[in-house]
Amino acid sequence: MVSAVILNVNANPESITQFHDELSNELPNLKGNWNFSFKIFRNNQYSIPPDKADSLEVSDETKFLHTLSPSYLKESCISLINKRSSALFTSLINEEVGDLSSTLLTIPDNHLHMGATTGLNDQFDMFITQKLQSLWTLRQNIRGDGGQIYELENGNLTIRTSNVFLHGIFKGLLIEVVVDDHVVEKHDKEYLNALFDKITKNYKIPMGKICFDLLGKDAFDKYGDLCLQYSEILNF
Amino acid sequence: MVHQLCLISTIEFSNYIQTISTLQAITGQVPTSISTYSIISKPINVFKPKFEPGKVNQIEQFFMKSITTWDEDININDPIIDKQFTSKLFTGENKIWTLQIADIPIAGKNQICSLQNIYESTLVYNSNDNSFLQFLNDLGYEVINQFWNKGLRFFYGDIVIEIYKIFIRDDGQQEENPDDMEGIQKSDKITLKLLDESNGFQIKAFINVPKSTDLDIINQGYKDLVKLQDNLKGLVKFEIPDRIFMDSRVSST
Numbered sequence: 001m002v003s004a005v006i007l008n009v010n011a012n013p014e015s016i017t018q019f020h021d022e023l024s025n026e027l028p029n030l031k032g033n034w035n036f037s038f039k040i041f042r043n044n045q046y047s048i049p050p051d052k053a054d055s056l057e058v059s060d061e062t063k064f065l066h067t068l069s070p071s072y073l074k075e076s077c078i079s080l081i082n083k084r085s086s087a088l089f090t091s092l093i094n095e096e097v098g099d100l101s102s103t104l105l106t107i108p109d110n111h112l113h114m115g116a117t118t119g120l121n122d123q124f125d126m127f128i129t130q131k132l133q134s135l136w137t138l139r140q141n142i143r144g145d146g147g148q149i150y151e152l153e154n155g156n157l158t159i160r161t162s163n164v165f166l167h168g169i170f171k172g173l174l175i176e177v178v179v180d181d182h183v184v185e186k187h188d189k190e191y192l193n194a195l196f197d198k199i200t201k202n203y204k205i206p207m208g209k210i211c212f213d214l215l216g217k218d219a220f221d222k223y224g225d226l227c228l229q230y231s232e233i234l235n236f
Numbered sequence: 237m238v239h240q241l242c243l244i245s246t247i248e249f250s251n252y253i254q255t256i257s258t259l260q261a262i263t264g265q266v267p268t269s270i271s272t273y274s275i276i277s278k279p280i281n282v283f284k285p286k287f288e289p290g291k292v293n294q295i296e297q298f299f300m301k302s303i304t305t306w307d308e309d310i311n312i313n314d315p316i317i318d319k320q321f322t323s324k325l326f327t328g329e330n331k332i333w334t335l336q337i338a339d340i341p342i343a344g345k346n347q348i349c350s351l352q353n354i355y356e357s358t359l360v361y362n363s364n365d366n367s368f369l370q371f372l373n374d375l376g377y378e379v380i381n382q383f384w385n386k387g388l389r390f391f392y393g394d395i396v397i398e399i400y401k402i403f404i405r406d407d408g409q410q411e412e413n414p415d416d417m418e419g420i421q422k423s424d425k426i427t428l429k430l431l432d433e434s435n436g437f438q439i440k441a442f443i444n445v446p447k448s449t450d451l452d453i454i455n456q457g458y459k460d461l462v463k464l465q466d467n468l469k470g471l472v473k474f475e476i477p478d479r480i481f482m483d484s485r486v487s488s489t
Contacts, residue, residue: 046284110305134295
């Protein structure tokens with residue numbers, strides 16, 4: 001899959017309703033509600049590289065760690081460090097999810113049975129706030145609420161919308177556009193630009209800052225890419 | 237977070253068969269295998285929090301354990317594993333790793349067992365061109381040690397009983413076997429040795445409680461562990477582990 005994330009900052013109840021109406025006219029498959037939590041951590045300024053520990057009082061580096069937990073990836077958390085190193089964490093054990101196991105990445109049963117985990121995992125963003133405070137401090141906690149999921153074009157296109165809140169203040173309407181792998185011909189910037197341009201025009205997506213950047217040039221890292229796109233868009 | 241109640245002991249090699257048989261009898265179960273590979277890492281940076289009068293700094297730095305399964309089928313008396321196997325672990329794309337940081341066990345008088353908070357988060361996917369070690373580095377950690385764990389596990393009500401051996405890398409062994417024609421093959425292997433050279437086993441009986449506020453379950457856990465301790469007292473002398481050795485905080489000096 002390739003994704004693009006758009007933030008329409010001028011959204012108001014009227015424009016949001018209008019957009020939902022437009023999408024409904026396309027007879028989409030309604031896939032229910034969703035929400036997300038997006039956290040921005042910065043390196044703890046008192047955590048200083050060893051070679052500068054004697055000369056500096058506070059660190060001269062600036063690093064970021066972003067975490068994204070969309071509810072459609074149940075009990076999972078995508079993390080992206082310095083817009084470079086991505087990972088997906090989950091607390092779901094495969095044998096506990098049943099039918100969902102085909103659509104979600106889960107912890108293999110073996111990992112639990114062989115003794116590598118207690119099976120009682122915390123979400124990665126919680127783990128950071130609880131135990132890695134000396135390295136990373138939480139700067140912003142952005143929430144997405146009241147989200148809708150529309151599946152279009154026989155499942156080849158998914159549009160997710162969500163209201164974005166920072167400290168309880170409305171910041172705009174976020175639109176996540178996901179295109180299935182087998183309709184994507186190329187991965188270069190011009191192609192993706194044309195692809196998402198067509199989709200946004202077709203479905204009258206209210207425009208704003210759009211990001212469809214990829215972490216790597218060749219290999220698709222769908223989770224890392226999505227987290228990168230959120231980090232570019234939700235940069236208040 | 238897991239709140240873990242635990243008791244530990246050791247079993248001499250000569251008592252192993254008897255212990256296994258006894259546990260099979262009281263649990264009515266055939267044990268399952270446990271097999272893990274763990275790396276210990278510590279924060280790369282120095283943490284120098286600003287001292288402000290009247291403000292207590294509660295932020296600590298912790299050593300972190302990363303655990304994955306160890307698939308190697310080894311002979312417990314002569315453990316040799318492929319070097320390629322270990323390097324695979326470090327760069328593997330689809331490896332599952334559990335990050336774990338534990339608090340020092342709670343202090344107190346007249347304790348029945350060790351009480352400890354354990355925090356875990358499990359990585360199930362990490363991008364292709366980044367190895368797990370690279371991820372740890374980006375997170376701010378560097379590897380300082382590693383060990384392997386192999387053994388058996390019984391379930392007895394809520395209690396988990398694990399009997400295992402710990403292996404560490406045997407560097408001395410490799411120096412004694414310099415590469416020759418035969419040694420080419422040898423050099424692809426990492427020789428392991430037992431951490432406890434007496435060839436004994438570690439035994440650990442524990443109960444994991446999802447919430448540290450669930451006092452009913454914790455109190456029941458105390459009773460169950462005491463009962464087990466009593467039942468096995470002729471065979472295994474269960475004790476409370478020394479909490480000082482379980483302190484994972486990085487000292488600031």
